[in-house]
Amino acid sequence: xxxxxxRWLTSTDFKKIMARMQWDKLLLICAGSVAVMxxxxxxxxxxxxxxxxxxxxxxxxxxxFQLPENHRLLRDLEAMRERLTTTLALRPSNAPIEVYLFKTxxxxxxxxxxxxxxCPQRRAFFAQNGSRLCVYTYWGDQVSEDLSHEVCHGYxxxxxxRIPLWIDEGIAEFYEADRGNTGWxxxxxxxxxxxxxxxxxxxxxxxxxxxxxxxxxTEMDYAEAWLWAHFLLTTSEVRKAxxxxxxxxxxxxxxxxxxKRLSRVDPNYGQSVQQHLERMRLNDVFAP
Numbered sequence: 565x566x567x568x569x570x571r572w573l574t575s576t577d578f579k580k581i582m583a584r585m586q587w588d589k590l591l592l593i594c595a596g597s598v599a600v601m602x603x604x605x606x607x608x609x610x611x612x613x614x615x616x617x618x619x620x621x622x623x624x625x626x627x628x629f630q631l632p633e634n635h636r637l638l639r640d641l642e643a644m645r646e647r648l649t650t651t652l653a654l655r656p657s658n659a660p661i662e663v664y665l666f667k668t669x670x671x672x673x674x675x676x677x678x679x680x681x682x683c684p685q686r687r688a689f690f691a692q693n694g695s696r697l698c699v700y701t702y703w704g705d706q707v708s709e710d711l712s713h714e715v716c717h718g719y720x721x722x723x724x725x726r727i728p729l730w731i732d733e734g735i736a737e738f739y740e741a742d743r744g745n746t747g748w749x750x751x752x753x754x755x756x757x758x759x760x761x762x763x764x765x766x767x768x769x770x771x772x773x774x775x776x777x778x779x780x781x782t783e784m785d786y787a788e789a790w791l792w793a794h795f796l797l798t799t800s801e802v803r804k805a806x807x808x809x810x811x812x813x814x815x816x817x818x819x820x821x822x823x824k825r826l827s828r829v830d831p832n833y834g835q836s837v838q839q840h841l842e843r844m845r846l847n848d849v850f851a852p
Contacts, residue, residue, distance in 0.1 A: 734793030
């Protein structure tokens with residue numbers, strides 16, 4: 565069943581989407597005025613949710629249910645892009661980010677099993693395939709956090725295709741819970757405090773920097789990546805500028821690590837990040 569079009573695509577929108585759609589044996593049969601909803605997409609057995617579509621700047625959101633274009637979550641994702649770009653001084657990108665929203669977990673996990681059989685069973689994930697940037701998830705109780713996290717990956721990879729894993733995940737965790745208003749992530753904070761108090765964890769940026777496979781990340785790695793991002797973005801303008809410079813260099817292929825950069829401006833940066841965590845514990849400054 566073909567649902568009504570949310571918005572007609574301009575020729576520019578359509579070119580952006582078509583430039584990224586390079587799947588094997590992809591067949592588009594279009595008739596009349598060209599719009600995403602005026603095309604029937606055949607790619608068995610993937611069963612992507614493409615019945616409905618919305619274009620919001622660089623986001624192209626497909627779903628298998630009717631989603632209001634003015635839904636607050638979609639507007640939050642738009643605002644997050646502006647905040648992310650401004651805060652990190654990212655260069656503009658016109659690369660479209662395709663978001664596929666399934667109505668139910670059953671439909672999503674069935675697609676996941678067919679299309680990405682080796683992918684871990686996660687509620688949402690981001691995939692970069694060449695120049696295509698795609699987010700997959702389903703509409704559930706945690707869709708806001710899931711979309712914020714994965715779409716953040718899309719925004720970052722649109723500008724920095726080879727962004728290091730630790731800061732990619734750290735920034736995504738920073739923007740997950742409140743789209744970057746404060747960067748507060750209570751679940752990661754609680755995990756770090758519990759681990760530190762039981763003496764099961766100490767921050768180690770150099771170790772994080774050596775991790776290059778998403779599959780190798782533990783819950784503590786995600787939490788520590790969030791802490792480093794929070795530390796760099798919220799504690800001083802010098803550290804924020806250092807992160808901006810680092811990301812710009814990553815976009816140009818410069819591989820000098822953040823740990824080396826930090827050591828030049830703060831030889832005791834490991835102690836500094838622990839003090840930052842302790843200040844959050846004592847003052848609860850960022851907690852809602």
